Amino acid sequence: MTGITDAVPRNVLEVSDLSVEYRGENRTTRAVDRVSFTIGPGEAFGLAGESGCGKSTAANAIMRLLRDPAVITGGSILFNGRDVLAMSPDELRSFRWREVSMVFQSAMNSLNPVMTIGDQIADIFTTHEGLTKKQALVRAADLLDLVQIDAGRLKAYPHQLSGGMRQRVVIAMAVALHPMLLIMDEPTTALDVVVQQEIMAQIADLQRELGFSILFITHDMSLMIELSNRMAVMYAGRFVETADAQELFANPRHPYTRALINAFPPLHGPVGELTGLGEGVRFSNIPDLVEVSPGHLAALDPVSNHDIPGGRS
Amino acid sequence: MSATDASEVVILAASAQPEKVPAEPLPGPRARREGLVRSLLRNRKAFAGLVIIAIFLLLALLAPVLAPGDPSLITSLGAKAPSTEHLFGTTPKGQDVLALTMWGSRSSLLVGFVVGLAATAIAILVGLTSAFYGRAIDDGLSLVTNVFLLLPGLPLLVILAAFLPRGLGTVILVLTITGWAGGARVLRSQALSIRGKDFVAAAIVTGETRFRIMFREILPNMASIVMITLLGTVIFGIGAQAGLEFLGLGDPSVVSWGTNLYWASNDGALISGYWWAFVPSGAAIAFVAFALALINYGVDEVSNPRLRTARRRPFGTGTEVAR
Amino acid sequence: MRFVLRRLGFYLVAFWVSVTLNFLLPRVMPGDPISRMMSQSQGRMTPEQVVQMQALFGLDNRPILQQYIGYWHSLFTGEMGVSISRFPTPVSEVIASQIGWTILLGSTALLIAVVIGNLLGILAAWRRGGVLDSALPPILVFIGSFPYFWLAMGALDVFGVVLGWFPLRHAFSAGATPSLSPEFIGDVAMHLVLPAMTIVVVSVGGWMLAMRNTMITTTSEDYIVMAEAKGLKANRIMFRYAARNATLPAVTNFGMAIGFVVGGALLTEVVFAYPGVGFQLLSAVTALDYPLMQGIFLTITGAVLVANFIVDMVYVRLDPRVRAS
Numbered sequence: 001m002t003g004i005t006d007a008v009p010r011n012v013l014e015v016s017d018l019s020v021e022y023r024g025e026n027r028t029t030r031a032v033d034r035v036s037f038t039i040g041p042g043e044a045f046g047l048a049g050e051s052g053c054g055k056s057t058a059a060n061a062i063m064r065l066l067r068d069p070a071v072i073t074g075g076s077i078l079f080n081g082r083d084v085l086a087m088s089p090d091e092l093r094s095f096r097w098r099e100v101s102m103v104f105q106s107a108m109n110s111l112n113p114v115m116t117i118g119d120q121i122a123d124i125f126t127t128h129e130g131l132t133k134k135q136a137l138v139r140a141a142d143l144l145d146l147v148q149i150d151a152g153r154l155k156a157y158p159h160q161l162s163g164g165m166r167q168r169v170v171i172a173m174a175v176a177l178h179p180m181l182l183i184m185d186e187p188t189t190a191l192d193v194v195v196q197q198e199i200m201a202q203i204a205d206l207q208r209e210l211g212f213s214i215l216f217i218t219h220d221m222s223l224m225i226e227l228s229n230r231m232a233v234m235y236a237g238r239f240v241e242t243a244d245a246q247e248l249f250a251n252p253r254h255p256y257t258r259a260l261i262n263a264f265p266p267l268h269g270p271v272g273e274l275t276g277l278g279e280g281v282r283f284s285n286i287p288d289l290v291e292v293s294p295g296h297l298a299a300l301d302p303v304s305n306h307d308i309p310g311g312r313s
Numbered sequence: 314m315s316a317t318d319a320s321e322v323v324i325l326a327a328s329a330q331p332e333k334v335p336a337e338p339l340p341g342p343r344a345r346r347e348g349l350v351r352s353l354l355r356n357r358k359a360f361a362g363l364v365i366i367a368i369f370l371l372l373a374l375l376a377p378v379l380a381p382g383d384p385s386l387i388t389s390l391g392a393k394a395p396s397t398e399h400l401f402g403t404t405p406k407g408q409d410v411l412a413l414t415m416w417g418s419r420s421s422l423l424v425g426f427v428v429g430l431a432a433t434a435i436a437i438l439v440g441l442t443s444a445f446y447g448r449a450i451d452d453g454l455s456l457v458t459n460v461f462l463l464l465p466g467l468p469l470l471v472i473l474a475a476f477l478p479r480g481l482g483t484v485i486l487v488l489t490i491t492g493w494a495g496g497a498r499v500l501r502s503q504a505l506s507i508r509g510k511d512f513v514a515a516a517i518v519t520g521e522t523r524f525r526i527m528f529r530e531i532l533p534n535m536a537s538i539v540m541i542t543l544l545g546t547v548i549f550g551i552g553a554q555a556g557l558e559f560l561g562l563g564d565p566s567v568v569s570w571g572t573n574l575y576w577a578s579n580d581g582a583l584i585s586g587y588w589w590a591f592v593p594s595g596a597a598i599a600f601v602a603f604a605l606a607l608i609n610y611g612v613d614e615v616s617n618p619r620l621r622t623a624r625r626r627p628f629g630t631g632t633e634v635a636r
Numbered sequence: 637m638r639f640v641l642r643r644l645g646f647y648l649v650a651f652w653v654s655v656t657l658n659f660l661l662p663r664v665m666p667g668d669p670i671s672r673m674m675s676q677s678q679g680r681m682t683p684e685q686v687v688q689m690q691a692l693f694g695l696d697n698r699p700i701l702q703q704y705i706g707y708w709h710s711l712f713t714g715e716m717g718v719s720i721s722r723f724p725t726p727v728s729e730v731i732a733s734q735i736g737w738t739i740l741l742g743s744t745a746l747l748i749a750v751v752i753g754n755l756l757g758i759l760a761a762w763r764r765g766g767v768l769d770s771a772l773p774p775i776l777v778f779i780g781s782f783p784y785f786w787l788a789m790g791a792l793d794v795f796g797v798v799l800g801w802f803p804l805r806h807a808f809s810a811g812a813t814p815s816l817s818p819e820f821i822g823d824v825a826m827h828l829v830l831p832a833m834t835i836v837v838v839s840v841g842g843w844m845l846a847m848r849n850t851m852i853t854t855t856s857e858d859y860i861v862m863a864e865a866k867g868l869k870a871n872r873i874m875f876r877y878a879a880r881n882a883t884l885p886a887v888t889n890f891g892m893a894i895g896f897v898v899g900g901a902l903l904t905e906v907v908f909a910y911p912g913v914g915f916q917l918l919s920a921v922t923a924l925d926y927p928l929m930q931g932i933f934l935t936i937t938g939a940v941l942v943a944n945f946i947v948d949m950v951y952v953r954l955d956p957r958v959r960a961s
Contacts, residue, residue, distance in 0.1 A: 064631035065865055072634045085634045092631045096867035109858035112877050114884075114956060127868050157956040173866075460650045462892065465940045467899030468917070472658075472933045475921050476665045548781075555783050556903055560918055574786065578907075583789055584804075586797050595786030602781035610777075629870035 010081055012180050012213045013039040013062065017075035020054075020061050024069055031057040033237035034075065034288075039181065044207065044214040046228035046245065048221050048260060054237040055217045059183050062215070063100055064092060080180065098128055101174040105186040107166035111158035117144075117169055118154030124176045143172040147202060164195040168202060175206055183215045188223065200227065222264040225249060233257045238286040243296035253298040256283060352615045359611025365604035369597070373418040380412035385568050392587045402589035405580040413573050414593040420481070420569035421551055421598070427485055428550030432492040433543045439493070440500030441527045444508055455501070461494035470553060474562040484554055484563050492549050496542035503538045507531050537616040544609045548602045555598055570594040639958055643948045647941045654937040658930050659707050663700075716934070717927035721920060727931035731913060735935065737807050738912030742901040744828060745835035746893065752836070753843025754886060758879050760844065761851030762870075773848065776841025784900045788834040788907035795830060802830045805909035831904045838900065839893070846889055850882040857881075884955050891947040895940050 020032040031054045039045045047055045060066045062077055064084065077084040079099060087095060104110040112120055121143060122136035131139065141151040147168040158166060167187060174182055184203070188196040204227060207214060218224055224231060225245055232242035233256065241254040252258045265271075289297035354360055372379070388407030395402040401410035443454040473487040507513065508531065516526050532539070551570075557563050558571025565572055573594040577583065582590035698706075710716070716727035760769040779787070796804045803809065808823045854860070855878050863873045902914030909915060913932050920928040952958050 061632060063865055064634075065861055066632040067861075068633070070632055072632055072636070074636055085636070087631070089630045093629070093867045093869070096865055098867065102862075102865050104858060104862060106858065110862040112859045112863070112881070114880050114954070115876070123863075123868060123872075124866055127866070127872070159957050456646070456649065459646065460653050463647075463650050463895065463941065463944060464654055465895040465898045465936055467902050468933050468936045471902075471917060471921060472661065472929060475926075475929055476661045552783055556785065556899075559783075559785050559903070560906065561922060574783075574789075578789070583793060583907075584797070586793065588790075588793050591786070591789055595782060595789070598786065599778070599782040603778050606777055606781060629864065629873070 010041075011038045011078075012041050012043075012080060013037075013215070014078040015058075015062070015075070016078075018058065018061060018077060019072070019074035020057050020066065021071050021073045022069050023071055030073075031070070031237055032061065033286075035234075035237070035239055036075075036289075037232055037239070037242065039213050039215060041180070042207075042211050042213055043230065044216060044228045046224035046231040047215065047217045047234060048219065048224060048231060049234035050219055050260070053234045055234050056185055058234075059102070059185050059215060059217055062183060063096055063102060065102075094128070097124060097179065098177045099179050100181045100183060101177070101179045102183040102185065103167075103170055103174050103187045106190045107163070107170040108158060108190075110170055111166065113158055116155050116157055117161070121154075121169075121173055121176065124173060128177055139176075143176055144169070146175070146206070147172045163191055164198060167191060167195075167199055171199070171202060171206070175210055175212070178210060179212060181213045181215065183217070185217045186219070189218070189220075196223075203227065220264060221249075221261055222266075233260060235283060235286065239289055239297075239299065240283070240286060241296075241298040242289065243298075247293075247296055251293075251296070253292050253296070253300065257298075356611040356615055358607045358614070362604040362607030362609075362611065365600055366608070369418055369422065369601055369604075372415050373422050376412075376415040376419060380409070380415050382412075384408055384412035384416045385566075392582065392585070392590065394587075395589050401593050402587070404577065404590045405582055405585070405587065406576070410573075410589055410593055413568060414570070414597055416568045417570040417573050417594055418597065420567050421554065421571065422601070424481065424485055424488070424554050424569070425547050425551035425601075428488040428492060428554070429543055429547030431485070431489045432546045432550070433496055433539065435489070435493040436496030436500055436542060436546075437532070437539065439497040441504050441531065443497070443501045444504035445523060445527050445531070451501075454497075458494050458497045458501075461491070462498065466491050466553070467556065470557060471560065471562060474557055479562070480564050481567060484557060487557075488550050488553050492546050492553070495549075496546055499538060499542060500535065503535050504531055507534050537612050540612050541609050544605045544612075548605045551598060551601060570598050639952060640949070643945065647945055651938065651941055654934060655708065655711065656704075658934055659704060662926060662930075711934075716931040719920075719925055719928040719931075721923035721925040721928065727927050730916065730928060731931055731935050734911055734916050735913050735939075737910060738898075738901055738905065738914060739939075740824075741828065741831055741835075741905065741910060741912060742897050745832040745839075745901065746897045748832065749836045749839045749843055749897075750890060750893075753840040754847045754883070756840070756844040757847025758851055758874065758882070760848045761855065761878075762874050764852070769848070773841070773845055776844055780838050780841035782838065783903075784834065784838055785903040785907050787838055788831065788904045791830050791834050792907060803827050807911050827910075831901075831908045831910050834904050834907075835897065835900050839897065843886075843893075847882060847886055850885050851878055854878045854882045884951070887947060887951045887954060891944040894943045894947070898936055898940060 015038070016036045018032055018035045019030060022029045022031055033054075035054075035058055037045065047058070049055050057066065057070070061070075061072055062079075062084065064072075064087075066072075072085060079095070082095075084092075084095070111117070118137055118140050121140035122131075122133055125131045125136035125139050126133060137154060140154055144151050144153060149165060149168060149172070153161065153165070153169075161169065167190075171187070187203070188199050191199065200223065203214070206212075214227070216224060216227060221231075228245040230242065231245045231248050233240050233248075233254070235256050241248065241252065241257045243251075248257065249261060252261055286299045287301060289299055292298050292300065354363075385408060388403075390403050390407035392405040392407075393399060393403045395410075399409050399411065401414065403409055404413070439454050439458060443451045443458075470487055470491055473490065474483060477483040477487070513526065513530060516530050521530070554563065554569070555571035555574065558565075558569060559575050559578065561575060563569070563571055563575070565575060571594075574591050577587075577591035577594075580590075582588075714728050716731075719725050719727050719730050722730050756768065756772065760766075760772065763769060782790075792804060795801050803826060807827050808814070808820065809827075814820060860873060860878055863877045868877075901912065902917060904910065905912045905914035906918050913936065917929065917932045919925075920932065
């Protein structure tokens with residue numbers, strides 16, 4: 001329902017033409033190649049692709065977390081209208097976690113092994129809100145409550161928790177300051193299927209309650225259907241297709257998208273044969289996205305509406 | 314710890330990480346060690362080190378030519394400061410310091426390298442066997458290794474050397490006994506990590522004997538860490554030999570850098586301020602040890618890219634933007 | 637707890653090895669040590685002492701097992717024989733009078749080197765490629781390449797003989813009576829400077845490099861990236877997150893380093909005639925005072941083992957993962 005607002009609600013995240021290179025001693029690799037997308041308030045955006053396609057690089061670039069030898073070589077990242085790439089180190093520090101936060105793939109590795117959970121959560125509050133340690137620990141207990149973990153666990157060390165618990169702790173940490181955007185980089189890949197479901201449910205709950213946007217990265221497309229409003233498929237640093245989640249699954253236009261969807265066959269329905277893309281098929285010179293139907297873009301040749309012939313090797 | 318121990322500490326520090334292993338070998342059946350020597354030569358540190366070592370080796374070989382005669386002959390010259398006649402001066406016994414230093418390199422380098430080779434050989438044997446045969450053998454060998462690592466080196470050296478007859482052989486023997494343990498520990502952890510790789514499992518399944526697997530499959534992949542161990546042990550050998558000789562436990566009749574320093578101290582050169590009598594030999598030890606350490610760091614850098622000096626931004630400034 | 641017990645067991649084994657080594661060495665030694673010692677002591681050995689020496693060297697024809705047990709027994713009663721060179725003082729007394737100085741020298745030097753070295757290492761890793769990181773390590777390694785005693789000799793020459801800033805030898809000025817007065821302590825401190833600084837200068841490079849390399853590996857861990865993402869301040873990340881983890885291997889190395897420092901302290905004592913057990917060991921070797929040599933070896937080894945055990949306890953406190961197991 002559109003209210004009588006005088007301005008269109010601003011996009012939380014606007015990435016335009018983003019390019020990231022890894023500059024090595026002998027050669028340079030372009031990990032993200034002119035990628036553009038937007039995420040609106042409260043929206044869940046899914047980013048899918050195989051390992052090495054550049055999705056993690058793109059996600060880390062948003063918070064400017066990439067380290068040497070990564071360099072952002074082009075494009076812009078606007079967060080609520082602010083130019084992230086122009087921020088000074090101090091602005092960056094206060095921007096991080098307050099406006100955008102991130103959930104990494106392996107919670108075990110994201111947590112400091114020699115600090116208690118409580119201390120690591122309290123860190124957030126003492127740094128960003130200037131609370132005392134004591135006050136921060138109270139808030140930490142509240143956070144754990146939010147993800148259904150007993151407050152007694154505040155004194156525990158990361159290795160003393162189960163995998164699922166650790167991931168919930170990390171998610172709780174991510175929502176601590178009520179950021180507008182949560183970036184989730186394959187948050188369930190390291191977990192078994194049952195726990196996976198719990199975590200996905202937890203994320204959905206939190207989103208309903210707190211209303212943040214999500215950038216959800218995964219290689220498992222089926223996981224995203226439930227959660228995402230819109231989705232994009234990435235290959236070799238470029239977007240090959242983007243559309244509403246339902247639309248993408250119903251009408252995948254790019255051959256790669258189809259192959260990726262088919263890689264995770266549904267539990268029900270006829271049992272088809274897994275064909276994949278074909279032996280040695282790659283895509284090079286991926287063209288820019290063109291609109292193939294309202295809100296649905298794909299990297300197809302605008303004239304023939306197929307992927308560029310001869311663009312396959 | 315001097316650099317006789319510094320590289321050991323680097324090795325030890327690296328090996329003290331629970332799961333990390335010092336160097337990353339190219340895994341694969343008898344992997345072509347991608348021109349380890351070639352990439353070493355390209356590394357500046359290693360190249361500098363190699364040049365220095367080469368110079369000393371040359372001096373050692375050419376000593377009889379460049380400084381003929383017996384340098385330890387006592388003359389009536391007495392201690393003289395450096396001059397055109399005696400570039401490094403003379404000792405209180407009237408011996409030419411330059412000649413002593415050059416001749417000294419022969420014994421010092423020889424003992425150093427022999428100890429290095431022997432100790433490394435033992436370390437390889439113990440480390441690989443421990444890693445490969447596992448369980449009881451591993452426990453036993455590890456215990457022995459750790460005990461030897463724990464017992465303080467110099468007192469052990471002193472007490473061993475004191476009870477055995479004086480001579481170069483004793484020096485080599487006791488140094489080897491005290492020097493192999495560090496390498497064994499590092500090599501064991503490296504071998505363990507390689508052992509877990511698939512190509513080793515494949516070799517076992519196809520029926521290669523354990524011995525063959527150890528030496529034809531695993532060892533070649535450890536080239537860089539073996540090299541580091543070898544160089545580290547040589548450094549240890551040279552330094553510890555000098556220490557022993559300085560204490561009078563070596564063979565005082567042999568001319569070596571350590572005995573030069575022993576005599577310099579005994580003849581009162583130090584107190585009398587005849588600095589030229591002890592500076593050259595000590596400096597020689599330092600240069601050789603430093604050169605070996607340089608090569609070591611070169612090897613480490615070549616095999617562990619993370620340690621190469623990165624064009625590194627200050628911590629906490631965020632990804633570089635270069636639009 | 638299991639960790640503690642395992643370490644304790646290990647140290648006991650090590651101690652057993654050194655005692656057994658001490659026991660076996662004189663028995664496998666070629667030649668006749670007794671007559672050598674008798675000539676050294678210039679015939680002042682009483683028949684009882686000779687008997688005791690024979691027992692010590694196993695030349696009294698008792699079965700070897702009995703000798704072994706007897707050796708352990710005498711160890712437990714603190715009986716390490718009589719010193720030949722300081723006849724007729726018992727070995728244990730000789731050692732007890734000097735060991736304090738070695739402990740003073742060793743611990744001072746070790747503590748200073750560890751603190752400075754590790755701090756430098758952390759700073760160097762923080763600003764990779766900066767001045768500290770590129771210039772200092774090669775310099776320190778170069779200095780560390782010099783043999784301990786050589787640097788000691790150099791320091792003695794430059795600062796003692798030439799510049800005359802510090803005393804040349806001994807732990808305190810001749811004629812001064814030991815007391816806890818400020819003057820005496822100051823005197824001791826002055827005499828401590830050169831020997832301690834020599835050890836520090838030689839060893840600090842090793843510490844710095846080890847810490848730096850550990851830090852570099854640690855800062856590439858995921859939890860550091862997470863800490864950055866959390867927007868934490870850089871120095872909090874450096875110290876509370878990175879360094880705190882990097883010190884764990886450093887603590888392990890500390891234990892090892894104790895053994896190295898002992899060696900360095902021994903040599904330094906010789907150069908500066910510092911009256912610790914190192915200096916004593918050398919004079920014992922020169923005088924062929926085997927009982928004293930053995931006594932010192934055992935004492936030093938025992939001390940190193942105890943120190944290592946203490947370090948292990950500290951490690952347990954610091955690493956929660958070990959504590960839990």
